[in-house]
Amino acid sequence: MSTVVGREELERLELLWAERSGLKTFLTTCDHKKIGTRYLVTSFVFFVAGGVAALTMRTQLATANGGIVGPKVYNELFSMHGVTMIFFFVTPMLNGFGNYMVPLQIGARDMAFPRMNALSYWIFLASGLFMYSSFLVGAAPDDGWFNYTPLAEHAFTPGRNIDFYNLGLLFLTVSSTVGATNFLVTIFKLRAPGMSLNRIPLFCWGIAAQSFSLIFALPALSAANIFLELERRFGFHFFDRANGGDALLWQHLFWIFGHPDVYIIFLPAVGIVSTIVPVFARRSMIAHDWLALATMATAFIGFGVWVHHMFATGLSNVTYAFYSAASMVIVIPSGVQIFGWLATLLKGRPVIRSPLLYILGFVVTFVIGGVTGVMFAAIPFDQQVTDTYFVVAHFHYVLFGGAVFPIFAAIHYWYPKLTGRMLDERLATWSFWTFFVGFNLTFFPMHVLGLLGEPRRVYTYHSGFGWGIWNLISTIGAFTLAAGILGTVVNVVRSRRAGAVAGPDPWGANTLEWATSSPPPEYNFPSIPVVRSVDPNWDVEDRRDDIRRLEHAELTLTGGHETIGTDWLDGNIEEVHEGPAESPWPLLLALALSWFFLAFLAGHWVLAGIGAALTAAAVGGWQLKEPGE
């Protein structure tokens, strides 16, 4: 900075925020950028684990009567593949981007609750390890990711498999709830001055919609898991008909959570698409407000369609008609978004770079998945193909197309911000095409297999059905897809050192994360930016004002770990919030909870009681010191 005042302010910020490197800081940091990066790396490791399960299954199914794995292992593989991809990869991966980018995009210095942010990461990691430790004792969850009763009841699955599922998900729910709370309060209370509701970046809307859905959907899953665990361990009755229970109760509770969960996965991914499209179309997003509304509308409507997962369970026709209609309504907000992106691309001058390639790949695959989705809303068709590979094809087009393509776009788009380096564009392009071809080669033949009648979740098939060739193509596709992913991994690792230096804003982007250096300093912004439009980083004059403000020591907040609190509607300044710095309590609390869940799993009630007491003690310890003390 040119002036003395500005330089002094920067030094003061540096002193306040800089964290020493070392093990202690590693365990106690609450910096949202470090936590975000950890989320990304950890969930990517789970992605690889789930991918290895998938490749094993595809190898088994490559030919008729395959002999790689038996039915027991196959059941564990597809169950853990689903559980991993949904709970331990896609959602936390998107939360990783959220953790890193949301405070930057809204011009804040950290999340609303930095320690809770660390807590949600540690619990996510612990619950993931908890779930995967089931493999060590040879009792991984094996009743599918939706874990239907009566199969999941003690009488039919007596091992610990389902207890791992119930407890692991209850454990993870703590993390997701804490994270969702944090995101909502951050997005609605910590925005930069002037960032009124209609100027919130669309990625933040996606995260907000996801968090909202998590808050209201997860408890249904928790209730189901609590019921099932009480039934399995203590002989309660909720799902068995003989004692007044009902197996369908599980399905209702699960899908009341499960369908909103589709949007929990999809909406932040949509936010990524809406972030990248205007940058590479080189123009402001068309119908920005409509896209924000469509995001929230999808989240709302998503709570009213769960029965369409249960069209083959024999409920009344009136029920079916209602949910069929509701499911078709979802097409409207989805259509608004698709046309918003297309219009922006058509009216702009698209620059084709790797992030946009993945976005275009997303549009193609997601539209195919959407079309088969509308087919499912027609009940006779649904009943015809239920439990066949047609369903597998559909939800991979929706979830892989709808979430993993945007996640890869986000990796390519935000990599320069995280590392300060560019990815190799040539390798990225090659990886993309391998990825795209591999994806379609894997999942398109599954439509055919489904129509030919191949059931899902069966570990092998007879040679006489004529399914062999399609399965073989699908397996070849799976390995092609894996090669594409490997290309990206190589690129990410290599560019860390070899990549071209990115500078603060290599894409000429419109949102605030690009208004600071790459990677950003611990305090994110030297002076909190003041926003006057929906594309703040394209307002050159405003960004110059930020620098001028720093030189006058305005909005630099050098009294501690401070950030600005604004009112949720207009983004007017309300007050300065002081947040905590490093803290050991999030990790200790996560460890205490791990103790509790492990003891509970082992059925050792005394140890579980001690774990609960330790958890309470950790919550108390957390509260002993006040931020800034």
Added chain:
Amino acid sequence: MSEQLSVPVALQRGRPLGWWGMLMLVATEAVLFGSMIASYFYLRFRTPQWPPVGVPEPKVLYPVLLTVVLVLSSLPAAVASRSARRGRPGQAAWGLVATLALASVYAAGTSVLVVRAWHHAGAQRDAYDSLFFTLQGAHVAHVAVGVLINLFLVGKLSRGRLTRYRANGIWAMSLYWHFVNVLAVGVLLTTISPAL
């Protein structure tokens, strides 16, 4: 840059972040209880007789009285929150103690009722019993958590110091407390509904 953007530090115009965080927790817990209560009625309407043959109807008088006592505790909780915000630690502490006293009466009384009922039948007989005990247990657990938070805050206040951080904590705690009391009414109406 003409407009001055210095920040009035002493002024607090919005509700504290902790309050908003508590609101989210309360919302998600409300859905948890909503799911359980919905399960209760879902199973009830798929069962020809509720409670099943041979199971007595739930008791009404004592649970209603205890719930009235608990709901009354919202008053001192509100007083505590208000006095804390106005910087009166003594008054806030007394509000919390009164809340604690009323909640303890409820927790003790309900525990006695639940344990008695458990000795009589247990939860393993039927879905009806399972739901009854799960709802009661979950609610008593929520009251117990409130009691623990309350005790912690009383301990902090007993040193006579009240910072804005603690005042915000009491504010958020009183929100949780009102919520637990609303839940109590929901759980009560559900569990005694077969006898009404």
